[in-house]
Amino acid sequence: MPNPCAHLDAITDIKPAKAYECAECVKTGSRWVHLRTCQECGITHCCDNSPNKHATKHFKASHHPVIASAEPGERWVYCFPDEAFAEY
Ligand SMILES: [Zn+2]
Numbered sequence: 001m002p003n004p005c006a007h008l009d010a011i012t013d014i015k016p017a018k019a020y021e022c023a024e025c026v027k028t029g030s031r032w033v034h035l036r037t038c039q040e041c042g043i044t045h046c047c048d049n050s051p052n053k054h055a056t057k058h059f060k061a062s063h064h065p066v067i068a069s070a071e072p073g074e075r076w077v078y079c080f081p082d083e084a085f086a087e088y
């Protein structure tokens with residue numbers, strides 16, 4: 001049973017990744033594993049399997065709650081504060 005989440009319920013259009021790279025890792029030449037796009041501001045960051053975990057850091061700094069996977073073929077969104085996950 002998924003957690004109830006008003007953040008995911010409020011999303012009608014998924015913001016796609018503007019660039020297929022982590023906005024922070026490219027500055028430092030770091031590597032990433034998977035990419036996630038913030039659904040509040042549209043910036044793309046690396047996932048928690050990546051050494052720098054920039055998507056989680058972005059949430060902690062900005063409190064933008066929802067990310068979408070930016071990986072080709074993946075169609076899901078995740079809410080950090082509610083730990084809620086939904087496919088679309
Ligand atoms: Zn939520």
Ligand SMILES: [Zn+2]
Nearest residue numbers: 022025046054
């Ligand atoms: Zn990164």
Ligand SMILES: [Zn+2]
Nearest residue numbers: 038040041064
């Ligand atoms: Zn954001």
